[in-house]
Amino acid sequence: MKIARSLFLLIALFLLVGCETTSVMPIRGGSSSFFQIESDERRLWNRSEEEQKKLERSDLLYRDEELVLYVNDIAKRLYPADVHQQVAFRVVILKNPLLNAFSYPNGVVYVHSGMIARMENEAELATLLAHEMTHVTHRHALQQMRDLKNKAAFMATFNVITSAAGAWGSIASLLGQVGALAAVQGYSRELETEADTEGFGLVVAAQYDPAETGKLFLRLKEDVEERKIDEPFFFGSHPRLQERIENYEKLQTLHPGKGGMKNEEIFSQKTFALLLIDADQNISAGNYKIAQREAEKYLSRNPDDAHVHFLLGEVCRQRNEQGDVDRAMDFYRKSVGKDPAYATSYKALGLLHLKKGEKPQAKEHLQRYLILSPQAQDRAYILEYLKQCE
Numbered sequence: 001m002k003i004a005r006s007l008f009l010l011i012a013l014f015l016l017v018g019c020e021t022t023s024v025m026p027i028r029g030g031s032s033s034f035f036q037i038e039s040d041e042r043r044l045w046n047r048s049e050e051e052q053k054k055l056e057r058s059d060l061l062y063r064d065e066e067l068v069l070y071v072n073d074i075a076k077r078l079y080p081a082d083v084h085q086q087v088a089f090r091v092v093i094l095k096n097p098l099l100n101a102f103s104y105p106n107g108v109v110y111v112h113s114g115m116i117a118r119m120e121n122e123a124e125l126a127t128l129l130a131h132e133m134t135h136v137t138h139r140h141a142l143q144q145m146r147d148l149k150n151k152a153a154f155m156a157t158f159n160v161i162t163s164a165a166g167a168w169g170s171i172a173s174l175l176g177q178v179g180a181l182a183a184v185q186g187y188s189r190e191l192e193t194e195a196d197t198e199g200f201g202l203v204v205a206a207q208y209d210p211a212e213t214g215k216l217f218l219r220l221k222e223d224v225e226e227r228k229i230d231e232p233f234f235f236g237s238h239p240r241l242q243e244r245i246e247n248y249e250k251l252q253t254l255h256p257g258k259g260g261m262k263n264e265e266i267f268s269q270k271t272f273a274l275l276l277i278d279a280d281q282n283i284s285a286g287n288y289k290i291a292q293r294e295a296e297k298y299l300s301r302n303p304d305d306a307h308v309h310f311l312l313g314e315v316c317r318q319r320n321e322q323g324d325v326d327r328a329m330d331f332y333r334k335s336v337g338k339d340p341a342y343a344t345s346y347k348a349l350g351l352l353h354l355k356k357g358e359k360p361q362a363k364e365h366l367q368r369y370l371i372l373s374p375q376a377q378d379r380a381y382i383l384e385y386l387k388q389c390e
Contacts, residue, residue, distance in 0.1 A: 045105055052179075059095075071093065089136070097281040097285055099112065105140075118216065118219050120215070138191075141181075186240060209259055217245050283318060366389070
């Protein structure tokens with residue numbers, strides 16, 4: 001496996017830098033001089049850039065320009081201009097339903113669509129970005145790379161990466177060792193606490209409501225507990241989420257009743273379309289309860305959307321619990337009621353009618369599907385189903 005071979009190279013890099021100090025000065029603004037990148041740090045940045053090129057060429061990038069600009073504007077407001085002059089921060093959204101965000105040492109922050117879909121307001125997003133950006137400004141990747149005590153953590157991450165599969169596997173095949181370590185293992189408890197603390201200060205300084213800072217992690221913890229699994233990513237790990245929750249609860253006591261911005265409405269507007277994409281991916285991953293919540297959240301703002309009714313039908317059909325077939329058919333009917341030209345719902349109705357032995361109804365809906373989609377890739381299969389309706 002290619003990623004496995006490249007990870008062994010990073011072990012060698014750990015050994016080469018073992019004699020260097022782990023203590024480094026953070027990148028600060030103000031009158032202090034600009035930081036000087038060190039030789040092993042330059043190698044780390046170069047490797048990061050190589051890994052990012054693979055991600056940039058993939059189909060995993062979420063390319064909604066309006067949302068990407070919005071997220072990057074929040075990042076710009078968290079640090080003063082002279083810090084941005086030293087580090088070219090950039091936030092990239094990845095289409096993946098798993099719970100994670102991670103940063104490269106050169107300032108590129110990746111956030112999964114699944115993380116954004118779980119958020120309720122801009123203050124929560126700012127909290128996550130501030131945490132990841134602090135990893136960059138405080139040069140945590142360099143510190144962790146130099147700390148030989150992290151070799152055991154590295155090997156644990158290595159084992160997860162080399163056995164990657166499913167939704168995680170789609171990203172694991174593109175992430176190199178620097179990205180995979182940040183995405184899976186995260187940093188030491190001390191460095192993660194520093195990212196919480198410094199990031200919290202950035203959020204408060206930007207006039208966001210401190211009371212919102214821990215809510216995302218509580219929600220993520222509920223998701224993990226609900227599914228009774230720990231995801232392979234840092235922010236999908238129950239113990240790591242509990243650490244974040246406890247840290248932010250302590251930090252909030254420093255500003256009791258302070259208040260501040262939440263910006264719920266603009267956040268909802270900018271992230272609206274992402275909900276359906278993430279719901280679709282969660283259906284594919286078998287996360288039906290999360291997919292249903294996301295689709296219903298979208299439906300509350302756009303009740304006339306045919307596609308969201310179709311997705312709710314898919315949740316019921318694929319979940320296949322008692323009564324779900326009838327519920328699925330109701331959603332498909334609502335879908336074509338909202339848009340009589342929404343072909344896919346006719347196909348879904350036809351196949352369920354056929355499954356129930358209702359051949360006349362199945363024939364009607366499948367024929368309607370082919371009329372609306374004469375070039376459908378599954379046309380041959382549908383014609384075979386129509387023969388069964390005779």
